[in-house]
Amino acid sequence: MDSPRPLPWEPDPRYRKAVAYFSMEYAIDQALKIYAGGLGFLAGSHMRSAHDLQQNLIGIGILWKYGYYDQVRQDDQCMRVQFIRKYYPFLQPTDLRAQVSVNGHPVHIRVLRLAPETFGTAPVYLLTTDIPENDYLARTITHRLYDTEPATRVAQSIVLGIGGAQVVEQLGGAAIHHLNEAHALPLAFHLLARLGDVAEVRRRVVFTTHTPEKAGNEESDPQFLHGMGYFAGLPLETVRQATGTDGALFSHTLAALRLAARANGVSRLHAQVARDMWGDQAGICPIIGITNAQNARFWQDPQLRQALHTDDDAALVARKQAMKRALFEEVADQTGKLFDPQTLTLVWARRFAAYKRADLLLHDLYRFNRLLEQQERPVQIIWAGKPFPFDQTAVDMFDQLVRLTWRHPRIAVLTGYEIRLSRLLKQGADIWLNTPQRLREASGTSGMTAAMNGAVNLTICDGWVPEFAVDGHNCLLIPPADPTGDAEAQRAEDALQLMELLENRALPMYYDQPGRWLQLMKQGMRDVQPRFDSDRLAHQYYELMYNP
Known part of the structure; x- marks a missing residue:
């Protein structure tokens, strides 16, 4: 017909x-x-x-x-x-x-x-x-x-x-x-x-x-x-x-x-x-x-795309820094915090639902605080996302993170997670965190548009990720938890692996091997297209x- x-x-x-x-x-x-x-x-x-x-x-x-x-x-x-x-x-x-x-x-x-x-x-x-x-x-x-x-x-x-x-x-x-x-x-x-x-x-x-x-x-x-x-x-x-x-x-x-x-x-x-x-x-x-x-034509920054296509590393790094500054203007406007474009910036941003585990980083609060307080390789963290408005458990998790930000100058929670903020976050992130309980994330497309904009996916291997990810080549993979364990056992194992990966691989690579970090970032940009373009x-x- x-x-x-x-x-x-x-x-x-x-x-x-x-x-x-x-x-x-x-x-x-x-x-x-x-x-x-x-x-x-x-x-x-x-x-x-x-x-x-x-x-x-x-x-x-x-x-x-x-x-x-x-x-x-x-x-x-x-x-x-x-x-x-x-x-x-x-x-x-x-x-x-x-x-x-x-x-x-x-x-x-x-x-x-x-x-x-x-x-x-x-x-x-x-x-x-x-x-x-x-x-x-x-x-x-x-x-x-x-x-x-x-x-x-x-x-x-x-x-x-x-x-x-x-x-x-x-x-x-x-x-x-x-x-x-x-x-x-x-x-x-x-x-x-x-x-x-x-x-x-x-x-x-x-x-x-x-x-x-x-x-x-x-x-x-x-x-x-x-x-x-x-x-x-x-x-x-x-x-x-x-x-x-x-x-x-x-x-x-x-x-x-x-x-x-x-x-x-x-x-x-x-x-x-x-x-x-x-x-x-x-x-x-x-x-x-x-x-x-x-849709890459809508989501990907055109200057970043051009720098990748011409293999102009200086232009790519400069553009990424400019996009980080644009995101940090939003952070300053919403929270009064001044983030540093030279500092490794992690973003967790998506719908707030229990299985997506926005708070996985907080599983070991002592280790989380130690990560934030060390000065040699500093970290900035941003959370954003909308809970279902009448899901009080999800709203409470969002508010718990907000209260946590009162005590730390390098973490922020942003409101208004819609297309504009989503674009700012994906363009400004160095690391895009994806931490669902495995086999519960059907696809999880936010990591695609993050990769298009030079953010390195640090992720559980779930949803679309197995079709894309090569650990250390185009992303950083959290090793899978024992699937026979209950949800709390898997959470504890995933949280441990996440912190190990951050402390022992991501931070040293970003600060001590910037050339290797740049290659990881560029490979993610290359591999996400055209397979994950709409x-x-x-x-x-x-x-x-x-x-x-």
Whole structure:
């Protein structure tokens, strides 16, 4: 099916099949705050590469009135959650309309368009229920990304999946509907209600699963979903037969795997983990690995890229120092601390979740303090990232780190971890720390854009890392902990290996062997491209998922 599409280009013949990509979040530009973390960063880079490769692909998402949240500070510098109404006059109004049923009530949807020329992306159509035709409750459906109210979360999936499917049909239809996670799963039930044949639905749906974490693989009461309208008016018995589910809980991920023709994990390792998780379930589709990637044209500093390509070491070192100074201006603005561009700077920055272990460096506090207080080879450390705003454990960890910074002049915690700060951190870091519990990080793309900007990955070998890493050649690898140990035993072993690596390899190399450090940094920049540029990812989706 090569439907006419709302594209300002004639699709490249390799990418002519019409695809609609459904994602709950997109991280495209600092000005458009409709994302929370890695899922959105992946979707944003995908949309940029779809534009650059002239693919016949559009994005479907939701226009979040208050975004995810704005991360600001309390009076004592600890974290405060703020919800600020957003306005985006650069989005184009459209005549597209949709209507869905939520809990037996009609909900009206309007659509705004992110034009390709605005940020250099495929067209993205953003749905909103915050319009006069709806009552107050219906208007709030598209207020906050990942709302804490279960009924609102289900309503958001109905709007994205069923409302988004109606929008795609008005735009000429799609041969393939790509679910970026199971949030838009109601789309499959909309197609089943229209087509009446599970096999026909499967021919039109592909699915990307992003996490082995239980919280990311939702389960719900099917009666509750049915009453909410999640199943597009289909009888519950029809849903059970189509998805092969008959238990007390409905697994969204398992249903997606049974209603899709193909699925992918977001790294080779994660694909194997996903197959181990779901492979004993009858009727699931094949799960392949298509490793996440990021758009180098957007994320990589062009002067640094030019210095690498011309093998101009002096220019590369000078540019890296300039980018460190730019990051340290942000540190000074937020914390009043003056960091030194000559000092080795470690950055840990990503979503605050327990398994990512932001506090792994603190496992042995005596050794951590000794590292900070020694003067011969000084260290500066920066943390940044957004916890889920109502995950008090994650917020408490963030605040614990903030309080720790009061006692040390060379450590800082930054707020506002969005695209702008993410770029500053990746460009200014000497070392990019990645410390998840192994086999729990599905991909972890932040290290890719860090490597593109001359930051050396110091990392657990998880997610995308095994496909990239050669220890001592393009990164520094933390040896894997004994997988038979419990989480606390693995944490203790990983923390020990991390400190050993910092003290005995990273610090001596940076200060005593700067030429070797420079080669490590340059090799990381070389090896991260083009394998982890999103052009490869966008091409592989067509090759392996849309046109198998």
